[in-house]
Amino acid sequence: MRKQGKQFETEAIRTQMERTQFLEHSSPMYLTSSFVFEDAEDMRASFAEEKERNIYSRYSNPNSSEFIEKVCKMEGAEDGFAFASGMAAVFSTFATLLESGDHIVSSKSIFGSTHTLFTQFFPKWNIHTSYFDAHNLDTVEGLITPKTKILYAESPTNPGVDILDLEVLGKIAKKHGLIFIIDNCFASPYLQQPIKFGADLVIHSGTKLMDGQGRVLAGITVGNHELVDKIYRFARITGPTLSPFNAWLLSKSLETLAVRVDKHCANALVLATYLENHNKIEWVKYPFLKSHPQHEIAKKQMKAGGCVVAFGVKGGLEAGRKFFDNIELLSLSANLGDSRSIVTHPTSTTHSKLTKEEREAVGISDGMVRISVGLEHIDDIIADIEQALG
Template sequence: MGKDHDRENGNVEAMRTETLVIHGDDDRTNDYTVAPPIYYTATFRAQDSDEFAEMAGTPRHPQYYTRYGNPGHQRVEKIMAELEGTETALVTGSGMGAIATAVLSLVGAGDHVIAQTRHYMSTAKIMDELLPRFGVQVTLVEQADIHAFEQAIRPNTKLIMVETPANPTLVLTDLAAVAKLARSHGILTIADNTFASPINQRPHDWGIDMVVHSATKYLGGHHDLTAGVICTSHDLAERIWHTHISIGSVLSPMDGWLLLRGLRTLPLRMERINANALALATFLEQQPQIERVYYPGLPSHPQHELAKSQMRGFGAVIAFAVKGGYEETERFVSALQLPFNAVSLGGVDSLVVHTAAMWSGVMSEEQMKVAGIPANFVRFSVGIEHIDDLKSDIWKALQAI
């Protein structure tokens, strides 16, 4: 952590990440509050008809109508753009709101999209089911094989969608290689950076055009909000914004405020989470009841060198296979006491899911097979608890298998 970021106005010294998340949205000209206010209003008043016309005609105006923008949202967007190194950002009501809005803004009937065989399940459904309904062709490729991306390109390819590390198998995509390939063919790229966070990875630094997040995860950090973020150029953000206000994936003022508060501690939380997860992954590899551990920070990960080259930390999520099958895995997960048996990731609390049990309700057996999810697969999102307590709890649960 600690990479310098330039302030938009250019008059303030470049700030390191820990300072940026505290002061990157300072607005000392408009109010005297230390804690930012919550602009809990659907609409904003104009002083006269000329001002109203200006408000109504300005894309992303922060004080016209909250579906169009909100001063609290603008604060989040400023920090997120600087964290990801993009020109601007746009907040949405959920991570899937960000992904769906971005994708639907960039492609139409007759276009072709390249995506990965491994994506978050709802992203996979957009590629498998939604886009084909609107006449968009989709080719899924093995994300670890850059040649598969190249071979999938067609004259009508408009977009390449990647996710790295991928949910839940933690397979990586070479961001620089995909970005270079796409740009040589005039293709736009989107990277889902949810599993990494901008503290651990900045896809735009490697040439990716657009970075999306489920801000419900690391960015909020406390399992108490639902939000999404799109980080990109001014031109692409305005293009996406026009779709956004039509689809209506709007972030509430309260969730926007909670997200801003969560961002204040993001670097500190990620430092602890990264350390905990690497220690726990190493511990799990040493347990005889564990068949295999998947974590990019481990030397045993087949893409460990790629992880070290494009990531600054390896995140909260550890995937591992329990020896045995579905029933043994269920016993292990049920015996855990500290982590909550709940979906999501990236918060202060550790969370655990038996992945096959979680995804079986929304994915077919064939889709799960393609995604690489066996019956004995566990996804563990490490929180900020003391590492010795986490190790002890896992060791006890393993004895229940």
């Protein structure tokens, strides 16, 4: 590992694996499933973990190791493991740490697939979840039982971009001896480092801002070494490992994360301000708008507001459908954090598996629109939205 202390952008660019005999400037790809050994003793010692070395790419690979090291430095984490998707990271992290009879306390405002995991799959293994309102952290401690093991949240939330006070949650977790896990996908490690506020583990979908160009699926969990080591041992057996090629792409993408996210945030703030003053928009939420209910908390724990703007179109579901049908430049997709701006209808896509009551409980109305603001010129983004509103 390199010494800590360089600025974020420098670490993102200059954290690289050791050069080979060819003295390449850019890290090469290691598209190999396995690695060879010098002799019988080398093989025995490697499998006995008496030495650190690559054995099999399901366990580790130079490309995934470089990607993990970069994210650890960005987040201030001790260790990490990279996965084939964001949900592979979520599932593997929880499956590693939980046993039958354990209990999770989670924010209601989480990704739809994570909610489905908590409500439909974990109960089959006698693991149950209690939810708290992201707007009322005073209720969190009342949900904690002797069986509670994990405190979990996303901030900003998906899709409503609510902000949870990570420092408050961190103190609650520490007081009760809970493992505090934060999904930091919407912020990226450039805008927010939850470990500073007490998080034990941080999860990312690398598919989003880390890649930033809609090319790959990936996930990563970083944090406390002891916890990550358990996750690693679970993952090397169950096999949800990130591929070397995708790890190589992501490591290269992280070199431009800061400049990309700066532009995402600048565009998003301009768009949010424009929408807030539009007569056909009912409401707008963006963390760095002064009108956002948790604006001060966002400023305390985030560098900027992120790439996602949520809003409601006046006229309800029919007006919202017309808006989506009229979009020309922006993409209709369920992804986010892409260089291309993306318009999503959470009710019919990312959170469609939730009941109407479950969606309404976390502020997802039928007319909600989520825009992941991309890197196009802001005038062109606004022009497309303007014509789509009619």
